[in-house]
Amino acid sequence: MGEKKKKIIKTIRVDVDKCNGCRACEVICSAFHAEPKYSSNNPARSRVRVIRHPLRDIYVPVYAGEYTPAECMGRDRYTIDGKEYEECAFCRAACPSRDVFKEPDSGLPLKCDMCESDPDLESPMCVQWCLNDALVYETREEELEEDPAARQQEVEVGLEALANKYGLQKVMDAVARMSKKDG
Amino acid sequence: MRYAETGFNLEIDLSRGNIERVENDPAETELYLGGLGTNAKIMWDRVPPEIDAFSPDNLLIFSAGLLCGTPAVGCNRTIVTTISPQTGLLAFSMMGGFWAPELKYAGYDKVILRGKSPDPVYLYIHNDKVEIRDASHLRGKGSNETADILRREVKDSNAQVAAIGMAGENRVFFASIEQGRSSASRAGIGAVMGDKGLKAIVVRGTRDINVARPAEYMQLCNEVLQYIKKREDNPIPGVMPILAGLGSPQEMKIHDEKWHTENFMWGNSRVRRKDFWTEDIAKEWTRTLETARTRLISCYNCPMKCGGTISIPGLPTYLMKCFSKLTYTMAAFSNLDFGLKIAQRATEYGVDGFSAPQVMAFALELYENGILTDGDMPELPSDNEGRFYYLLDKIVRREGIGDVLANGTYWAAKEIGKGAEEYAHNNIKKIEQLPLKLSMLNPIYFLMYCTGEKINITQIEGQFPQMPFPAREQREEFVKDWIQVPDDRFKQYLLDWEPRGENSMPFYPTVPMCCDIVDWQEKMHYIDDALGMCAGLSSFPLKPPYHIHNYPKFISSGAGIDMDEAKLSRAAKRYRTLVRAINIRRGMRREDERPPENHWKKRFPELEKELLDTYYRFKGWNEQGIPTRESLEELSLDYVGEDFEKRGVLAGNGDSPAPGAPAGEAKE
């Protein structure tokens, strides 16, 4: 067990009523995370996705959360303000049943990292580019237990996704090849 | 590696059902940039003047602009290019929205369509997968309806759909191509799409778009974003509200329509209602818009919110922008409620919101004056609103008199005869114009109306204030941070421009100054149309974030093409001249270049002649408006000069007649 620590929790408050559906958040998120930085952009790689149904007046920016290896059993539908939302519309998971929040070529899961960078940004890129204040950056302090296992878990999630896509043997071969190169 | 562009076009032969992915030539990008520029080159090379709009050999090109799909804010235009059935000349309407960036992400710069499909089809593009698919189940469906069905069919709510409605299917000469929030409307390009049997293009892409020098490019994008913020917080004082900010005119946002309703003409561009805007009407119209409009919406990667979601109880939801808010209302002498309702149907049918209401008002004027009779209009309703719905339905189906009206006021008047031509009084080059009738000649606008080849004033005007500021201090204040001017002399033009006295219109700005100003205005529009930039952030508003000084940097660091102001200006002049060459080769001459006879009450024939003569010379055109051999060679357009020579265009000095029959004459 880790010790108790004060930690800054970063959150983005989403006001869907203010969203104009422009997808600037998707553009800049994918550009910021390109290698090298800003060298390309591709909304399909963005870690925020705007669920849009213009003719039903639905605009919901959703942030990529955890990877989940299995899809949900039941799929629910929601009616809010007389509008019915599609199954999975708000779900933040990269899951086997859909392409959302996965790299288009590798299928690796994507997760919003709050634009983690050194030095820290003043605010995340998607917030900076949303001039309509649909996305507002907020921080708060919380006491938290450090969990050194969390990092390791993230690595495993990525490997698992690759294994699901290409088969475990291929991934192991690739790792073996890479370690040879490094050595 | 290609930057900003993908380097590939799709070549689709609809007659043979053939699909090819073809690499395009980077050398052409350097010369013609992209978007409209490279479209014009393709049209020149492949569509000779003998080909009319409804020939299978006419091309229909959907092009993304050079910088579409990069993070450049507001760069999302699709430039559609073809030969217009209405004018017989080049049509190059554009649409905003989301389509062009999606095409880029799918891996293509252009979709070039030729031939005709015998049965209705739609094109489905998903990265490498490109298919021509059956669309018989979509026949007669509305444009939004079609988009909705197709998104479900391809199981992808992120697919972008450009579709025609019934008007396009029936080759109405002012049919549009609709794309939800936006449309490419002018000059009947929807009719060409319908003629080709193409109901829609569905596109979805998940590929990267690269830029050449990332850090530099992003810095420029951020500067634009900061500037937009600053301009939004500091509207320009001393001009009317819709000209004070950025974006397309903010018709969905503002309620105060005093200026439009009292200065633009009602009916068939006839009646000015000087005391129309009362407090009661303001209240009623505000309520109407507030109730119907559920959200303000933007195009791809733009914060400006020029569009609105319109939901009227009992009608399907649709998306609206700009001045179509008032065109139906004013043409029918009705109210905003009617305007918003009929626009819903017109959007599904897919018609141009400028031309369609005027064609209907024109028909009703003919009816009131006994030129069209009850025999032509069986069961015509008695109220104006009812009549508009009646006519709209007839036109898009080409039923009865609708078949004649569907060719627009110019051709309809010719066919109807009996003096109907007098009533088709608001056209330039055969296309219906904004309903404006003014008192005294404005020399700047005179040149724009005459020579604008998009044949729509909003697509050439901009940047320079429409009117002089009354006080010198105001002018001094205005020019202080006017960084957009290509040269400081433009500031001086404005500083010395007075509402009255020696330095006032029509003799000031002087003829050479007018040429200089109009050339700058037009140049910026042409650059936008090649890069895919929204005019609302560039060529149209006062003090926009994009201008001649930062554009070269965007192109260099974005597309990796070495660019400076001189080279960019030359490129723009090159494809601008090529657009003119295409039209000249199709018969356009000086006599076609004039505003509607009654646009201004007070005209100055001598001054007008001098303006046009001087402007033609300034542009490198002869007295017929034909680019001279010398000026063509200067722009490396020698091949145009050779073609002119072969066809006797330059030698004959322009007596080849403008096309005399509408494209529909060759109806099967």
Ligand code: SF4
């Ligand atoms: S940038 Fe803001 S307004 Fe635009 S889609 Fe994203 S959340 Fe909505």
Ligand code: SF4
């Ligand atoms: S916070 Fe950063 S990583 Fe997360 S969605 Fe926004 S831009 Fe992307």
Ligand code: SF4
């Ligand atoms: S300024 Fe308006 S019309 Fe232009 S891209 Fe932005 S939202 Fe669209």
